[in-house]
Amino acid sequence: xxxxxxxxxxxxxxxxxxxxxxxxxxxxxxxxxxxxxxxxxxxxxxxxxxxxxxxxxxxxxxxxxxxxxxxxxxxxxxxxxxxxxxxxxxxxxxxxxxxxxxxxxxxxxxxxx
Amino acid sequence: xxxxxxxxxxxxxxxxxxxxxxxxxxxxxxxxxxxxxxxxxxxxxxxxxxxxxxxxxxxxxxxxxxxxxxxxxxxxxxxxxxxxxxxxxxxxxxxxxxxxxxxxxxxxxxxxxx
Numbered sequence: 001x002x003x004x005x006x007x008x009x010x011x012x013x014x015x016x017x018x019x020x021x022x023x024x025x026x027x028x029x030x031x032x033x034x035x036x037x038x039x040x041x042x043x044x045x046x047x048x049x050x051x052x053x054x055x056x057x058x059x060x061x062x063x064x065x066x067x068x069x070x071x072x073x074x075x076x077x078x079x080x081x082x083x084x085x086x087x088x089x090x091x092x093x094x095x096x097x098x099x100x101x102x103x104x105x106x107x108x109x110x111x112x113x
Numbered sequence: 114x115x116x117x118x119x120x121x122x123x124x125x126x127x128x129x130x131x132x133x134x135x136x137x138x139x140x141x142x143x144x145x146x147x148x149x150x151x152x153x154x155x156x157x158x159x160x161x162x163x164x165x166x167x168x169x170x171x172x173x174x175x176x177x178x179x180x181x182x183x184x185x186x187x188x189x190x191x192x193x194x195x196x197x198x199x200x201x202x203x204x205x206x207x208x209x210x211x212x213x214x215x216x217x218x219x220x221x222x223x224x225x226x227x
Binding site: 088102 | 117146148153154155156157158161168169171203205213214215216217218219220221
């Protein structure tokens with residue numbers, strides 16, 4: 001079945017690192033994604049990782065994938081107040097097919113001064 | 114590049130009415146997907162259009178229908194509106210042959226059903 005789970009809330013201080021975690025269930029997922037949603041806005045694609053990779057780094061963002069445990073994480077280095085938003089992980093559950101994304105419920109990141 | 118655009122931004126309807134939402138994809142994209150995002154939830158997949166046909170559908174009733182035009186833009190229609198249809202409706206565009214299936218989202222249409 002398709003089910004993506006995330007913790008609901010994370011609070012960090014400005015300048016610290018944030019780690020947002022996600023677990024998924026569909027082992028056939030070829031790509032996994034992280035999206036950011038600011039209040040009243042649509043979703044912004046931050047990064048994605050292919051399922052045969054363990055890690056992907058993109059500037060302040062680091063994605064770690066543990067395929068055995070079906071665990072995905074997003075680390076934001078040097079977190080800024082502008083990073084305050086809801087972060088969604090998503091999986092593309094059908095192998096080799098550009099298809100629907102299944103999203104988690106989102107993690108609200110609060111950055112304090 | 115204007116990115117993905119949606120109209121209208123906000124909409125208020127009453128139960129039983131019908132609504133049409135519109136989406137223009139990002140330049141170069143040929144596939145449009147629609148999602149419903151209820152308050153406090155992640156987006157839920159409604160359906161996807163490619164080459165003017167519904168390619169894949171999520172767990173939504175037939176009251177939800179759509180269309181894709183030759184210029185790749187798309188409409189989402191909802192008939193016989195229910196209170197539970199109140200949500201943010203998001204359109205995402207992508208390029209079908211692109212490996213990573215990067216879906217780019219518009220700002221959404223906020224639908225309120227009274």
